[in-house]
Amino acid sequence: MQLVSTLFRQLVLVLPFIALWVSACARAESHLEVVVEGLNQPWGVAFLDKDRILISEKSGNLRLWQGGTLSPPLSGMPDVDARGQGGLLDLAYRDGWVYFSYAEPGPSVGRNSTAVARGRLEGNSLVDVAVIFRQLPRYPSRGHFGSRLAFSPQGHLFITLGDRQTARDDAQTLDNHHGKVIRIWPDGSIPEDNPYAASQGGKALPEIWSYGHRNVQGAAIHPDTGELWTHEHGPRGGDEVNITRAGVNYGWPVITYGEEYRGGKIGVGTHKAGMAQPLHYWVPSIAPSGMAFSTSGRYPQWQGDVFVGSLKFQQLVRLDVENGKIVGEERLFEESLGQRVRDVVQGPDGLLYILTDDSRGRLLRVQP
Template sequence: MKFLSVFILPLLVTAGISLLSPETTPTGVEIQSSASQLSAKDNFLKYCAGCHGTKMERFAGNTWEAFKAGGDLTGVIRSGLPVLGMPSFEKAFTQAEMKAISDYILEMKDKKEATVAVKFPAVVRSKHQAFRIDTVAKGLDVPWGIAFLPDGDILVTERSGQLFRFSGGKLKAIISGVPEVLALGQGGLMDVVLHPKYKENGWIYISYSKKAPDGVGGNTAIFRAKLKNNQLVEQQELFKAMPNTTSGVHFGCRMVFDDQGYLYFSVGERGEKTNAQTLTNHCGKIHRIFDDGRIPPDNPFVKTPGAMPTIYSFGHRNPQGIDIHPVSRRIYNNEHGPRGGDEINLVGKGNNYGWPVITFGINYDGTIITKETAKAGMEQPVFQWTPSIGPSSMKFVTGNRYPGWKGDILSGSLSFKYLERVRLENGKVTEQEKLLENAGRVRHVTMSPDGYIYVATESPGIVVKLVPVK
């Protein structure tokens, strides 16, 4: 059963998803030479599947149908769809190769089978922890954020713009009063978190892509509201990113409260690389505000002329995971690189994380962004993934329910459809493990107040609970 009034398939290009490393295709000239030796299927799997899926499961619905009706995709392969984040592949393929890829896509899409339900094993025995998988919400498309109410109910945001309330594994209510979202590409209704003192003040914080006043484009926004009779009331907008843009990519936007009650949140650079290094806009940054939207007076750029005062760190591409280390209490984030170069970063006040001046990734068409992976005054990642996994969120494992994973980072993989466990010791990654392989595109991972891990996936759109077993 689908709860959405309109079904929107995932966007043409998912930020930071790739199957190749930077060394694979270092220049456009070398791509031509390499691509010419591959079949249409090989070219699709090598250059396209990282974003569109090996089984072509990730195409933008309306756009896909429009091009399919024309019977030829060579134009979009050649020119790309910049608004949705798809680059041009004119330098990567000859006209004949683009036509062959087009024919292959059209042929295979006609044969595409519907997504089947995932069948989980009775018990999963990973390297350090055994667990079972319980489904607590289903019938979703792109579940983006999860929050836990004191009565045990679960709030789940759906990217298309709906907020669901689940109880006991069943849909209890569709929350009314949600603002209209800019459902463009990767945009929509995104994260949801409760105020640390929710039981006292009732504030719920939600991030979403908001339309510009003139209806042309938009950008990331955050508001807070209270929940009364399954309706959002007393709404207050706390933040709206500028400038507005018609780009459909890199909105961010994860949120986390720290121990002092500051709200940290991420905004992607909206597909415009230079935004990340420019302090006069909100894009490509991690921000910090008080819980009511006020600007902390000790934010690093409050006194910098022209700078956005909410900025806490900059030089980010598209951060979609943010959490607090359980011991040091410092902020960490993960973010999408381009083709290669996804990152985990230790976020520091006023720090520059380098995008696009330094990166371990390359452009989607294989061309070079920069030859620099390090530069004075720019931070190095704690860890980087090449090839890209498409890190959608992150959570440190806390509490005592998962002793084998305590202190580890869990990060979703949109590209390869698994949950990755990363062990961090003395600031270095010492161990990695794939969990929930082929469970679906892992969009979100979080922990409930009673210490259980919850994971939201798309294709299929479900939320699962990992229950430890002996």
């Protein structure tokens, strides 16, 4: 009996180390492979097909990678306001059209807003470029532009936006685009089933899908439900993941799990009737950017999970998803990235790709 007791105590002591070893082995199964390097503060990435990749750079450059070569900046792009958090932002590709969001300079000095345009790729140029959405009103700020682009299974284009930093109270009113998620058709027209499409002269803008957001920089469509998942930056703490549904108020700046950067409460606290709770939140902040579901089966242990980049901690965050809920979290590549993660996407090959935000930015492939 004494021997059994001794063995049990030894096993209890050893088990945590076994768990750590198993965890380390699981993490070691995946490694990073450089696909593209020499990027200058890249922001968004879109696959045209398995051999061609478009990458945006904050300065306003759009680059094409094909055949192992990175092109010079493509011609045909509009001017961008690259000050602060602005610049050329997210990319999407659908039915031969390249969609991109960017900080658009306004006619008045210092005023700008997030715009979305589309064009067609011909050689090393983008042609037939036309703006399909402008965030209004324009505002004199260098921050909180959003923005991510995501297509629904039905072909709607979701555009995520920010509250423009110093106009945060606008996130609670429906007569402007600050702190909103927008839903339009690819040509810029408004779906008839949008939650405010029937306002008929009311103050609510018909292109608004949801409101009460701070600065949404991650968006992905759930592979089974087709619903839009987003994440947004909190202030000091309070980054959120939300299932972003029609007409729902997500609370900012009335409720939040964060606080003012200088310290102090924001709004009324963390809960208020009529305002949605996040699916998941971070305190302290991870500064999330980019979002993708793993759906291909290339990583069986991660099937159906959602991945988020962390600007602050320079890592990839895996959120364990079960039955539409987040039940766990894992931090990946904590020591090996060494650069801020700006975007994460799933490629046509089913593998995950990480885009790092740096003056020596890279596109990395996560090999199983």
